[in-house]
Amino acid sequence: MRRLIAACLVAFSVLEPLPSRAQTTAPLHLEDFLQAVREHNPDIQAARERLQAARTKPVQASAYDDPMVSWEVWNAPQPFHISDADNNIVRLSQKLPFPGKRSAAGHMASRDADIAEQMARSVDLDVLNGATKAYYDLWMAHQNVLIYSRDKDLVEHFAKIAETKYGVGQVSQPDVLRAQVERTRLINRVNTETLSVESAAAALTAFLSDTEDSPIGIPDTPPPPSLSTSLDDLQALALKMRPELAAQDAAIARDEEGVRLAKLNYLPDFEVSGGRFVNAHGGDGFGGMISLSVPIAYKYKYDAALAEAEAHLAATRTDRRRVEDALRRDVKQAFLRARSALEQYRLFTTTHIPQAEQALQATQIGYETGKTDFLSLIDSVRAIESVHVEHIQAVADFEKAYADLERAVGSTPSGNTDR
Numbered sequence: 001m002r003r004l005i006a007a008c009l010v011a012f013s014v015l016e017p018l019p020s021r022a023q024t025t026a027p028l029h030l031e032d033f034l035q036a037v038r039e040h041n042p043d044i045q046a047a048r049e050r051l052q053a054a055r056t057k058p059v060q061a062s063a064y065d066d067p068m069v070s071w072e073v074w075n076a077p078q079p080f081h082i083s084d085a086d087n088n089i090v091r092l093s094q095k096l097p098f099p100g101k102r103s104a105a106g107h108m109a110s111r112d113a114d115i116a117e118q119m120a121r122s123v124d125l126d127v128l129n130g131a132t133k134a135y136y137d138l139w140m141a142h143q144n145v146l147i148y149s150r151d152k153d154l155v156e157h158f159a160k161i162a163e164t165k166y167g168v169g170q171v172s173q174p175d176v177l178r179a180q181v182e183r184t185r186l187i188n189r190v191n192t193e194t195l196s197v198e199s200a201a202a203a204l205t206a207f208l209s210d211t212e213d214s215p216i217g218i219p220d221t222p223p224p225p226s227l228s229t230s231l232d233d234l235q236a237l238a239l240k241m242r243p244e245l246a247a248q249d250a251a252i253a254r255d256e257e258g259v260r261l262a263k264l265n266y267l268p269d270f271e272v273s274g275g276r277f278v279n280a281h282g283g284d285g286f287g288g289m290i291s292l293s294v295p296i297a298y299k300y301k302y303d304a305a306l307a308e309a310e311a312h313l314a315a316t317r318t319d320r321r322r323v324e325d326a327l328r329r330d331v332k333q334a335f336l337r338a339r340s341a342l343e344q345y346r347l348f349t350t351t352h353i354p355q356a357e358q359a360l361q362a363t364q365i366g367y368e369t370g371k372t373d374f375l376s377l378i379d380s381v382r383a384i385e386s387v388h389v390e391h392i393q394a395v396a397d398f399e400k401a402y403a404d405l406e407r408a409v410g411s412t413p414s415g416n417t418d419r
Contacts, residue, residue, distance in 0.1 A: 023396045030135055033204075033414060038124070040208045047123035054116035062106025067094045068273075077329035086281055093273030101269075104261035111254030125243065131207040132403040132413050138200035140396040144193040149386045150380060151171035152186035154289050158377060159183060159345035165262075169315030182378055202303060225342045225398040227335075234409055235331045241410030242327050248320040255313040262309040266303050269294040327408070334405035348391040356384040360402040 001332040004233040038044060074087035159179035166176050239245065275287045295302055366372035406413050 001284050004272035006153065026215075027218040030132065030220065030413075032129060033135060034128055037128060037207050038209075041127050041131075042209050043127050044120075044124055046099050047120040051113070051116045051120045054113040057104045057109040057112060061109035062102045064097075064102070065095045067092060072275075086279060088278040088280075089275045089287070090278075091273050093271060096270040096272060098264060098267040098269055101261060101264050101267075104257050104264060106167045107257045108254050108261065111250045114250035115247045115254070118250065120245035121243035122247070125410065125412060127207065128413050129403050129407040131204070132406075133307060133400040134200065134203045134207065135219055136222070136396045136399040136403075138197065138204055138216070139221070139391055139399075141193060141197040141200045142218055143387060143392040145190060145197060147194055147385060148186050148189040149280060149394065151385045152183060152303050155179060155186055155378075155381060156380070158364070158367075158374075161376060163337075170370065178374055178378060182381070196380075222395065222399050224401075225338075225395065227338055227342050227347050227402075231332060231335050234335060234405070237411075238327050238331050238409045239324070242408075244323050245320070245327060247317065248323050251316045252313070252320060255309065255316045258309040259306070259313055262302070262306040264306060266295055266299070268295060309389060330408040331405070334401055334408045337401035338398055338405050340403050344394035344396055345391070348387060348394055352387045353384075356380075356387040360384050 006015045068091075070089075070091045070093070072087070072089040072091065074089070159176070162175040162179045166173065204216060264333075269292065271289075271291045275289075277285045277287055360380040360383070363372055363377050367374060367377045402412060
C-alpha cells in the first residue's frame with residue numbers, strides 16, 4: 001500500500017507550474033503604460049494625422065480661384081505672322097465670388113477640422129479605455145496565479161499532515177490520495193492562469209503595436225475602490241467633456257454655415273480681367289472687362305441646394321439629441337456597473353473573506369485534532385479559494401467599470417489613484 005502511495009506521489013510531482021514567458025517582476029505603472037500608448041498606438045497616430053489633414057482645409061476652401069492668363073490673336077494674316085495680326089491681346093482675369101461666399105466656405109472647413117479634432121479625442125479615449133481594461137485583465141491574471149499558488153502550497157502542507165497521520169495510523173489512505181488529487185488540480189489551475197497571464201500580456205502589447213516579444217512587468221495593485229461622485233454630477237460633467245457632443249456642436253455650426261452659403265449662392269459671382277492690346281496696323285492700348293453670373297436663370301438648382309442644406313442642419317440637430325441621450329445612458333450604465341462591483345468588493349472584504357478564513361482555520365485545527373475529516377478541510381480550501389478569486393474579480397470589475405465611466409464622461413485616464 002505504501003508503494004502505491006509513493007507511486008502516486010511521484011506521478012503528482014511531475015505536474016509543476018509552467019514558467020511565464022516574456023514576463024518580468026518589474027512593476028508596470030498604469031500612467032507609464034498609458035503614456036506609451038499615447039505615443040505609439042497606431043489608431044491614435046492615424047487620428048492625429050487625419051486631424052492635421054483637416055486643419056489644412058480651411059485655407060484651401062476660402063482661397064480665390066487661380067487667376068487666368070490668356071493670349072488672343074485676332075485677324076492674323078495668311079500666312080500666319082503674329083507681328084502682322086491686327087490684334088494681339090494678352091489678358092489677365094480673376095474670378096471673384098460674391099462677398100461672404102469664401103468666408104462661409106472657410107468657416108465650414110474650419111468646423112470640419114473641429115469635428116476631426118473631437119474625433120481624434122474620441123479615438124484617444126477609446127484606445128486608452130481599452131488599454132486600461134487590458135491592464136487590469138493582466139493584473140487579475142497575475143493575482144489568480146498568486147491565489148492558486150498559495151492554495152497549492154497550503155494543500156501541500158495539508159498533504160504532509162495527512163501523510164504523517166497516515167504513517168501513525170490515524171487516518172486512512174484516501175486522505176493522502178485526496179490531498180494529491182487536490183494538489184494536482186491546483187497545479188493545473190496555476191498552469192492555466194500562467195497561460196492567461198501570457199495572453200493578457202499579449203493583449204496589452206497590442207496597444208503599443210509592439211511586434212517584438214518584449215517583457216511586460218506586473219501591474220500595480222489598484223487602491224481600494226471608491227465612488228464618491230453622484231450620477232447627476234457625472235452626467236453634467238459628460239455634457240461638458242464628451243468629444244462626441246462637441247463634434248455634434250461643430251457639425252451644427254458647419255451646417256448653419258452651409259445654409260448661409262446656400263443662400264449666398266443666389267447672388268452672382270464676378271469675373272474681372274485686364275488686357276494689353278498690341279496692334280500691327282493701329283495704336284496699342286489696354287482693355288478691361290467685368291462679367292457676372294446670372295443664378296436666377298436656373299433658380300431651381302439653388303432652391304434644391306438650399307433645401308438640402310436645411311435638411312442637413314435639421315438632421316444634425318436631431319443627431320445631437322440622440323448623442324446626448326446615448327451619453328446619459330452610457331454614464332448611467334457605467335456608474336451602475338462600478339457601484340455594483342464596489343458593493344461586491346465591500347461584501348467580500350467585510351464578510352466573505354473573514355468568514356472563509358475563520359472557517360479554514362477552524363477546520364484545519366479540527367483535522368489536526370481528529371475532530372473533522374479531510375473532505376471538510378478540502379471544502380474549506382476550495383471555499384476560500386473561490387472567495388479570493390471572486391474578490392479579485394470584483395476589484396478588476398470595478399476598475400474596468402471605472403475606466404468605462406471615465407470614457408463615458410469624456411475624461412482621459414491618467415493612472416492617478418485619486419478617485
